Amino acid sequence: MSNELGELIAIIGGSLTFFLFMVALICVGWRLARVFKSHPKTLKESSKYSADDARFMRMAIDIASRNVENGGGPFGAVIVRNGEVIATGANRVVPTCDPTAHAEISAIREACSKLGDFKLNGCTVYSSCEPCPMCLSALYWAGVERICYGNTKADAKDIKFDDSFIYDQLELDYSRRSITCNHFLRDEALESFRKWAAKEDKVEY
Numbered sequence: 304m305s306n307e308l309g310e311l312i313a314i315i316g317g318s319l320t321f322f323l324f325m326v327a328l329i330c331v332g333w334r335l336a337r338v339f340k341s342h343p344k345t346l347k348e349s350s351k352y353s354a355d356d357a358r359f360m361r362m363a364i365d366i367a368s369r370n371v372e373n374g375g376g377p378f379g380a381v382i383v384r385n386g387e388v389i390a391t392g393a394n395r396v397v398p399t400c401d402p403t404a405h406a407e408i409s410a411i412r413e414a415c416s417k418l419g420d421f422k423l424n425g426c427t428v429y430s431s432c433e434p435c436p437m438c439l440s441a442l443y444w445a446g447v448e449r450i451c452y453g454n455t456k457a458d459a460k461d462i463k464f465d466d467s468f469i470y471d472q473l474e475l476d477y478s479r480r481s482i483t484c485n486h487f488l489r490d491e492a493l494e495s496f497r498k499w500a501a502k503e504d505k506v507e508y
């Protein structure tokens with residue numbers, strides 16, 4: 304083998320190794336980016352809150368503690384507007400056989416019923432625990448102004464209430480989720496949307 308040929312092979316080999324190394328680096332970076340994206344940072348615990356904040360949060364915590372003694376889960380919520388308690392809620396999933404009977408959902412239902420409104424504008428929610436994806440979504444639908452919580456979703460995971468599992472599922476493609484999802488009959492389903500779009504006296508929300 305001539306020296307030139309040997310050098311050429313060495314150059315090609317070196318380039319190939321460098322190329323494969325860069326591909327591996329990009330793959331690892333992409334994977335890490337996905338991991339970090341699927342595990343959003345939780346809020347840093349704040350030391351700044353008002354005396355009223357502490358009072359309402361302790362109310363939610365007390366509801367959670369008393370609820371444990373009363374057959375419910377360790378979760379409580381209080382909804383406040385203009386310094387006034389509008390509604391409270393406790394987790395009653397097991398006693399009522401209702402998987403949606405979370406503290407925040409119960410409090411939202413009571414508050415909306417009392418106010419005669421499907422919006423809770425200007426309200427602050429004090430929850431003994433960081434809201435799960437269902438409750439967080441409901442709080443967005445209700446349009447609350449502020450959410451305060453005590454325990455974190457990591458604390459909940461430690462006692463086997465794994466909300467992070469659902470947060471992780473939301474990040475996955477449908478094909479990789481634990482619940483099978485199928486999509487069909489879209490043309491027929493769109494009929495109700497066409498009716499809604501054409502309805503002139505609808506209440507938008």
Ligand SMILES: [Zn+2]
Nearest residue numbers: 405435437438
């Ligand atoms: Zn919840």
